[in-house]
Amino acid sequence: MVSNRYDRGLEKLKEIDGKAGERVIESLKDISPDFARYLIEFPFGDIYSRTGLDLKSREIATVAALVAMGNALPQLKVHINGALNVGCSRTEVIEVIIQMAVYAGFPAALNGMMTAKEVFDERNKRGKSC
Amino acid sequence: MVSNRYDRGLEKLKEIDGKAGERVIESLKDISPDFARYLIEFPFGDIYSRTGLDLKSREIATVAALVAMGNALPQLKVHINGALNVGCSRTEVIEVIIQMAVYAGFPAALNGMMTAKEVFDERNKRGKSC
Amino acid sequence: MVSNRYDRGLEKLKEIDGKAGERVIESLKDISPDFARYLIEFPFGDIYSRTGLDLKSREIATVAALVAMGNALPQLKVHINGALNVGCSRTEVIEVIIQMAVYAGFPAALNGMMTAKEVFDERNKRGKSC
Amino acid sequence: MVSNRYDRGLEKLKEIDGKAGERVIESLKDISPDFARYLIEFPFGDIYSRTGLDLKSREIATVAALVAMGNALPQLKVHINGALNVGCSRTEVIEVIIQMAVYAGFPAALNGMMTAKEVFDERNKRGKSC
Amino acid sequence: MVSNRYDRGLEKLKEIDGKAGERVIESLKDISPDFARYLIEFPFGDIYSRTGLDLKSREIATVAALVAMGNALPQLKVHINGALNVGCSRTEVIEVIIQMAVYAGFPAALNGMMTAKEVFDERNKRGKSC
């Protein structure tokens, strides 16, 4: 029943989100394994696996959107980690967040910044240099 | 009364948005020249003029946010043009829009796609290759 | 069947929105007279009829919210007129809209400004001084 | 290259949206055939094809969400038609829209009502009794 | 001062939300008893008491809207309970939430799913079979 989209998606999820992505999938297993499967197949198996835009730019787009929408802070945390995992510098993440003050207002940017702070602190504790 | 932020912003606005940006500023002149000035000074004079993130990545972030928010189609049109003006390919713009289906749903992505189609058609008429 | 809330609401609606409010109610008559009734009873009969906050401040709150939410431009138009009808100056309306750039971003404020421009132009044509 | 998800999705799309759905897909063909494919495969091939919730309830959920979000009126129009196509009465559609005044405010419900009015008028012209 | 709308609303509130609804009303008593009254009168006394759409479909619409809007998780929790109280199965609730990935994106659906998980766990502890 596991399709190629699933395998490709799982690999991509691990590349981007590492353990955090796996934990999300794990937490869905008992409530809706189908939703867990869609989450791997469509976003990661279909979309993030596409050519045409490099993974770093994809994560910039996602961080921007999640900061702007402002109602998905847990996912923003996962994708700030994701951005750093695929080659964005901390400075680049911060620049994206600052820029969102222009498009979604200062509260959205401020909440995004606080989320970035949390992520950076956790990565510091794990000895990550970026 | 014109600050350095203003001059720097006006230059950056022209670099990104060309005539479209100037038309927006012009349309604000009789209703609120102060707002026109802020629009140049803060987004363009302060933010887009920053180092730390290249202009192409900034436009990817803006296109992503405007597609996701879904209530600013005129500005999205300006920034799809902006993205193409500063070095994004049409393919990259389309990839960003497709990706927003994951974060903001298919209607937001679909409306973004229709806006991109309009922009590409207009640029074709003006003989632009990208 | 017409309650006191209805009569009080209709009077308040006329005070704030004038003809525009009546046209909205009229347009609902054949599709959902019940919704037209709720629209008069709850917002206007219950809320705008309350003491505790003056009508001018109520319209400032509504204009701010509709600019910030950004997905209700027809209603924003009605309430910019409403604000002017109950004693706000054009300057005050513009100040509220500019301020929304801080909380909801420049595109929301810009779209609000264009709506204000439309309203002011129409009022000029009708010979209104404010 | 056409998967089972695609065939199943196309059939489901026709069942729900009729010609309107096909026109959306058609309009995407020259700008992003891949997005057109995803639009068929994931929403219609994967989700609307699921058991566990009847199609009428699915359309009630979609109409509710699109009215509440308020930034996808073209899609709302398609799905009000969809709701009527799969067995909702006009009264039920109107009830869903009225109810959204509670959760997303009166402007969202009012804009939804105007969209329903448009759809009902078009269906009347086409001689549809519901 | 208590109207028929109030009595009818309170009864409907208890039917849908049980103790959770009463707790919300209780928590409003010292800050704004008027708002508590409106909350009973308009949503429950006026809207949920209407004929034309069955209560189960009304809760499906509400769960869909609250998941899609994504900024009202406490109310979503109340209405997932409400949906189950008036006859939706857990499967139906989960289907509505999955479907919102299409219209409001995966983060909104994922946050909705986590809220459902919380509700189901609490109901399990209280020995509820659905």
Add this chain to the structure above:
Amino acid sequence: MVSNRYDRGLEKLKEIDGKAGERVIESLKDISPDFARYLIEFPFGDIYSRTGLDLKSREIATVAALVAMGNALPQLKVHINGALNVGCSRTEVIEVIIQMAVYAGFPAALNGMMTAKEVFDERNKRGKSC
């Protein structure tokens, strides 16, 4: 490097938000001092320092917008305090929040009300009469 806009903004921030505003700025110092500076310069140095609308009306507009948007509760808390600090009564704050039920729905108003309750409780503990 500190501009007049900065000094003017810092003074205005203290006038409106008191200690809470300073704490926000402090918390940004190690992650993005530039964003802290923009937050003082543009919202407070440029916008709140403008004439044309009194500070009390500005805070009414901000509270309305933040309640309606619903995704910025920490900032709403700061600005409910701000509204009270610059001359709004608790009653006026509550009226603004109730009114948002009309424009953004009952959940947004309810969450705003719970935030106001928190703020009032804290001010009571600090012996503030309003």
